[in-house]
Amino acid sequence: MSTYRLQSLFAPKSVALAGASQRDLSLGRIVLRNIRSGGFKGKLQLVNPRYAEIDGVPSVGGLDKLDGVPDVLVITAPPAEVPGLVAEAGARGIAAAVVITSGLGHGPGSLAEATAQAARPHGLRLLGPNCLGLLVPSISLNASFATRMPKVGDLALISQSGAIAASLVEWASSRSIGFSTVASMGDAVDVDFGDLLDYFALDRKTRAILMYVESITDVRKFMSAARSAARVKPVIVVKSGRHAQAAQAAATHTGALAGADAVYDAAFRRAGLLRVLDLDELFAAAETLGHLSPFDGKRLAILTNGGGIGVLAVDRLIDFGGTLATLSEKRVAELDAVLTSGWSHSNPVDIGGDAGAARYRAALEQLIADRDNDAVLVMNCPTALASPAESAAAVVEVIQRERARSMMRKPVLTVWVGDRGEATRIFDEAGIPHYDSETEAIRGFMHLVRFREANESLMETPPSVPTQFVSDTEAARGVVARAIKDGQTWLDPIQIETLLTAYGIPIAPSHLARNGFEAAWAARPYLAKGQAVVLKILSPDIVHKSEIDGVRLNVLSEEAVRRETEDLLARARKAMPQARLIGVTVHPMIVRPKARELIVGATDDSVFGPVIVFGRGGMAVEVLNDKALALPPLDMKLARDLIDRTGAAPLLGAYRNVPPGDRQALELMLVKVSQLLADIPEVREIDLNPVLADDSGVIAVDARVTVAPVAAGTRSRFAVRPYPKEWESHLASWEDLRVFLRPVRPEDEHLYLEFFKHVSENDLRLRFFAPVKEFSHTFIARMTQIDYARAMVFVAVDERTGEMLGGVRIHSDANYEKGEYAVLVRSDLKGRGLGWILMQRMIEYAKAEGIAEVEGQVLRDNTTMLRMCTDLGFRIEHDNDDPGLCKVVLDLTAKGPVASAAE
The missing domain is CATH 3.40.630.30 (Gcn5-related N-acetyltransferase (GNAT))
Structure with missing residues (x-):
């Protein structure tokens, strides 16, 4: 339903509270007190059949006795009463309800499900249950059990956790950071991330969106809403559970590499969201976004009265991917004219430990006017030689004067080390972001840089595929359909070769042999050219051949082929007596001494569906764990970005006597795998490992593919809808x-x-x-x-x-x-x-x-x-x-x- 009726939820003119109570410390009493003390100007009515009035506010026995139809019903009543209240509210025409009550359970047969079903026929929107509540500072509405009302601002906070939302409100209040809305989703039986992102993306009172995420259910809706919101304003997300382990061991290397959190990270990246790792970093983002707008560039000028902290700031800037601005000869000369001779004459601009307000003022004026930087970080270390508060006031004076006389709004961030509150008050009153350390400040700066880069990425036009490939989709579908009909889960090497060849994905040829004589016959053309062959055991029950010593490399004669084939079959029967042995596959031995071993794959995530995996491959792929993930569909640019996020990227360049690997062929292979997944949703996992890449191109030496039926009519399982x-x-x-x-x-x-x-x-x-x-x-x-x-x-x-x-x-x-x-x-x-x-x-x-x-x-x-x-x-x-x-x-x-x- 998305934004339907959410205007009534977030901008109500009247509110009713069901479950208000006179009992001290009860949820109903606390929420009522917050609504009243918050100063909500709209009409407030109470529903509780036990009382005629509560704290001087009249109370009625039921929703049918309310004076008119309120825009929002806030529910703090006991769990068993919630479905009935929601049904009655919907019948009365109430647009939305905030269900703060917890303990409604989950899933089929629960009170939560009954509540959602009661609301649906009437189009009543539900926030919650089991949530902190709703806070809208601009209308002084605190329909929550948070300890205080946040200040009015332009940050929207969306949180699955009520505790996290309450903590952020508390923290922000002490930092003069305000919110347009704080929405605690709780169990989200109706209003979810997608709905809220859609709403706040178009909300004129919201300039940036902060999100705390534990899990996402409707991923297509989320990805569509997130991509849309990120195009128009910053969206910063922190997600818990980064190190949760998979419940079962993955069947392929690709599956093992694609941990749940890595997939979330890929999804956030694809949507253009800025991910932070913890609440400290989210707070730093809130501090920055609460006071500054995104800007072009990432060149930072640093002004300080302490050389040591300036160097530390430079270190963190480089760590986080920023750029230290360069001072031109002209700018150095102009700074020389206004500073004492002992200043650093470089960036960081160290103006000395005895620098006071006048020196800060003169230096900052020059740096704000300098077009060779994009933002300025001003830092102060306390000394007995100058007043930190006076220096802070001078910084504010310069910024306000520049804002008044110029449309240029160059970002200025501040760190006053050891401040006792005087500088904080000065910066808060002027709306200038300030931080406790250089690390927090640099992080805040980089949040804005990363937002601009993410936004530009969403707007970039990727190059078309350099060599137009034409896939034989019908042939590929036929292979998969026959395998599923025969009850296969894993495709055999012959089927895999047919599937990949249909999409122009290079793979070493395969030949089926049921015994040593057939294997020798299949190997003969390669041996005649002086090329060795590889033998691999073939069984639908043996996925990882190396675990039973089921591979023979570099076999050089027909006699050796016959002998090794019979040995492979005998070993397999002994190691896995119940396995269905079909025979062996014979492949030419691919020898590329200067090739890089890579992995290209796709796995099926339980939440986001198909995921593309790329990284360094070979036998030690999981030990190296050098990989990056991306949600399909991919184009050439997204494929290039995926490669660049791994340690394999620099290895693909030329070094010593090794020519560069064919990057374009590798990018094209990734795009082809993506297209295969789009065309054939029954393909669940692809594991091409190793993929050899050198200056002559790329080729998959080994491959595994799993398949499974999909629901009738399924066009795509992608979280991001592919090209139709x-x-x-x-x-x-x-x-x-x-x-x-x-x-x-x-x-x-x-x-x-x-x-x-x-x-x-x-x-x-x-x-x-x-x-x-x-x-x-x-x-x-x-x-x-x-x-x-x-x-x-x-x-x-x-x-x-x-x-x-x-x-x-x-x-x-x-x-x-x-x-x-x-x-x-x-x-x-x-x-x-x-x-x-x-x-x-x-x-x-x-x-x-x-x-x-x-x-x-x-x-x-x-x-x-x-x-x-x-x-x-x-x-x-x-x-x-x-x-x-x-x-x-x-x-x-x-x-x-x-x-x-x-x-």
């Missing part, structure tokens, strides 16, 4: 052109740049409601970098020239009930039916996705679009707020087919 290839189609004939109608791809930026050259200024005005003079990378990236889970763009491409002829976009709301569309065709093609085709495809897609209504805004003078909308069945509504606009609305729940644009 099923919506590609060819138009049989349009204006004697062969037109390819397909979803937009991230690499389509160049198509848009050329396309806009063929659109007139007036047509651009009609589409964007304003003149468009420049098409920046960010502008176009928002059209091509879409989340297919909630947005779709179809482009029409001339197959002869590859040029884009037109496009249509639909973006659903967070509730997935309405979609807003926009369409544009080349000006020289107007009036020839392409716009009609694009609109039909958009409507067809919206219906398939279950969107109930499509709407759009059209300028009143865009008569062509208004006429087409009328012909398509849209109703035209006038915009009362803007007489120059019309709103067009199409009800998709009405019966009647929509003509298809596809053949």
Whole structure:
């Protein structure tokens, strides 16, 4: 349901409390006291049949006796009463309830399930149960059992843990950090992370979002909402349980490498979220985000009166991946003019232990004006030679003066070591972030840097696949389908070779032999060329061949092949008498002395579904534990980033007499594995280990693949919705052109740049409601970098020239009930039916996705679009707020087919 009715929850005008009590220290008494002491200006009513009034506030016996319908019902009643209260509240039309009561249990048959079921028919939204409650400082609402009301600010806090939320509120209050909202989810039987991310992403009172996560259930919803929120504001997350161990040993190296927390980390990275490791770091992030906006660059200038702490700050800056700004000769000369001769003449700018307010003022003015740095960290060590408080006041004076006379808001962070409260008060009153140590300050600085980098990554246009590969998907599906029909869990090497070859994934050839004579026959072509062979035992019951000594390397003659094959079979029968022995597989011995041994794989996470794993491979892969994970689908850029996050990346470069490994071939292999998983959801694990990579390319020497059935109709199990290839189609004939109608791809930026050259200024005005003079990378990236889970763009491409002829976009709301569309065709093609085709495809897609209504805004003078909308069945509504606009609305729940644009 997403943001449906959440406005009533987070901005209520009236509140009712069910379970208010006169008993000291009872939950109902504490929540009532907090609501009243918080100063909530709206209407407050109490529900408790035992009392006529509580603390001077009248109380009624039931919800049916309330005066009017409150926006929110807060419940602190005993667990057994909660489902009934929720059902009654829904029937009365109450929009939302905050269930603070704990002890409702979990799962089928529990009171928690009964509560959720009671709310659902009425569309009543539930926060909780078993939660701290809700705090909205801007309306002075403290409907919680927290010890105090936080200050008004622009940070939204979402927490699964009530204790963590309460601790953060307490900490923030002592640091003058305020919140727009504090939402404790508790057991989250309804309102969850996805709902809250969607809401706060669009909340004008919220500039950044902090999250405490224990687990995620609806991962597709979470990933879609998180990616959408991270595009517009910082989202910082801390997750507990980083070192939880898997309950069972993994069957493959890939599975062993993909621990649960590593998958969460990959998910947060893919969504553009900033992950911190503990509450201390989250507090540092809150301190920074509470006072500073994200900025460009990562060059830091450091101003200090102590050389030692300045060097420590530099160390931490380098540790965390920041860059120390460089002072130009001109800037050194200007600092020389205002400082004493003993200053450091470099960054950190050490102005001496006797530096007072005047010296801090003069140096900071120069550093704020310096365009060779992106932010300034000011530090002070207490000495008897100068007043730390006066120096703090001087820093505030400079910052406030610069803010008043310039639009430039260069971030300034502060550390006053050993401060007794005077500097803290000065910085708090000015809204300047301050920290207890240089480490906390550098972390805070890097949080902002990482947010900008994550946001840029979400907006980057990845390169297209350099060598267009065409997969034989049907052949691959056939192999998997037959294996599942035969009851196989593991594919045999012959099946694996067929599967991987269908996707152009290089693998050493395999030949099945049931005895020594067949093995010698299979090996003969390789031996004749002087190439050795490898023999591997083949049994569906023996996964790890090395555990029974089931592999023979570097076999050089037919006689040796026969002998080693019979020996392998005999050893296998003795070691595992119950195993079903099929024979052996014969492979050419791949010898690449300068190749790097890597692992490329995919595993099936119980929460996030398919996960891609890459790292250093070979026999010691789990001992090395040098790996990185990513959620598919992958493009070439994501594949490159995945490689770069491992120790294998530098090894792929040239060194001594070793030429560089073929990075592009490795990236392409990762993309192909990702595509295979997208096309064939029955493939559950892939383990290519080792993959040999050198200057001649990449090849998998050994491979394991597991398969399992999926539910009927399953298109994809990805947490991030992949490119929807099923919506590609060819138009049989349009204006004697062969037109390819397909979803937009991230690499389509160049198509848009050329396309806009063929659109007139007036047509651009009609589409964007304003003149468009420049098409920046960010502008176009928002059209091509879409989340297919909630947005779709179809482009029409001339197959002869590859040029884009037109496009249509639909973006659903967070509730997935309405979609807003926009369409544009080349000006020289107007009036020839392409716009009609694009609109039909958009409507067809919206219906398939279950969107109930499509709407759009059209300028009143865009008569062509208004006429087409009328012909398509849209109703035209006038915009009362803007007489120059019309709103067009199409009800998709009405019966009647929509003509298809596809053949």
